[in-house]
Amino acid sequence: MKEILTGIADLIFPPRCITCEELLEQHGPLPFCPRCMAGIRFIGSPLCPRCGTPFPAAEGEDHLCGECLITERPYAVARSVGRYEETLLTAIHRFKYRGKTGIGDLLSRIMADFAGKTWEMKVFERILPVPLHRRRLRERGFNQAVILARGLSTRFNIPLDFTLLRRDLFTPPQVGLDRKERSANVQGAFTVTHPERIVGRRLLLVDDVYTTGSTLTECARVLIRAKAEAVAVLTMARAVYDHDRPPEPAPTFLE
Ligand SMILES: [Zn+2]
Ligand SMILES: [Zn+2]
Structure with a gap:
């Protein structure tokens, strides 16, 4: 039928x-x-086992990247499904800026397939989407990270908690900023609303794109400070670029 x-x-x-x-x-x-x-380049080894950044060589062992050797990461591990370019970039833009939420559901399914192969998902006790500021949420009408996180929550039967992290600071779009500016931009932007819900818990933090990792790093930092046991990060896509150079700007009509 x-x-x-x-x-x-x-x-x-x-x-x-x-x-x-x-x-x-x-x-x-x-x-x-x-x-x-x-046009989809999935991310696999060799990569940095901590932040998940892929190395240019086609073969070789995973090893810590230069950045992770000198920087402390508040998250235990970060992974992305594919590179933020061509097909995934277009799909995410259509989802996020044109409101094609059906694309979000599909991307969420792809993320769930990837997550199930990458991790033992039952170790996670809560799934948290990176929150949008309420003003941005009003402009966009939906939080793309919630749609992505929801699919994972359903697939693996892990509670979704989208009120636990709150974004209090309205920050200008990160597009065109370099790593340091991005990091300063999100400093103090997030609050844990109910710390008692995460004490001693293992959390999976979800967003659409990992660019410099500033936003995800800041979220993980406040969660660990609120005594979460561990935070893992999963994004659909990852911008892979020279760390000192700002990422390619998105087409202006999108922001
Ligand atoms: Zn790394
Ligand atoms: Zn096509």
């Missing part, structure tokens, strides 16, 4: 690639056309 309904739905709404909207000839495992599918 379900197959018949899918068949009818395909006639009325033929399946299209979620990034370029080209008609899909056949159902693959993911709704991307072959060209967009080829």
Whole structure:
């Protein structure tokens, strides 16, 4: 019955690639056309086992990156599914700035597949999305991190807590800022509303993109200060760039 309904739905709404909207000839495992599918670079070893940054070499052992050797990270581990470029960049922009929340649900499914293969998910006791400031939430109408975190929560049956972290400081978009400016920008931006809910707990913090990691690092810092046992970080995408150079600016209509 379900197959018949899918068949009818395909006639009325033929399946299209979620990034370029080209008609899909056949159902693959993911709704991307072959060209967009080829534009996804998933992140695997060799990478830094702490912050998850991939190394340019195609082969080799995982090892701590230069940054993690000299910087203390409040999170235990951070991982991203793929690079923030081409297909994933377009998909995330369409989701976040054009309100295509269906793309968010799909990205969340991909994240859940990745997380299930990467970690023993039952170690996590709470899933927390990175919060938006209420003004930004009003502008956008939804928090993209909540949509991503919700799918993970459902898949692994781990409670989702989206009121525990609050963003009190309205910060200008981070686009175009370098690492130091980004870090200063989010300093003191987050508050733990109910510390008693996280004392001694292992938490999974979720967001769409890890750029310099400033926002996620600041969130993890306040959670650890509030006595969480450990914080792991998962994002859909990761901007991979030379650390001293600001990331590529997003097209201006998006921010
Ligand atoms: Zn496509
Ligand atoms: Zn690292």
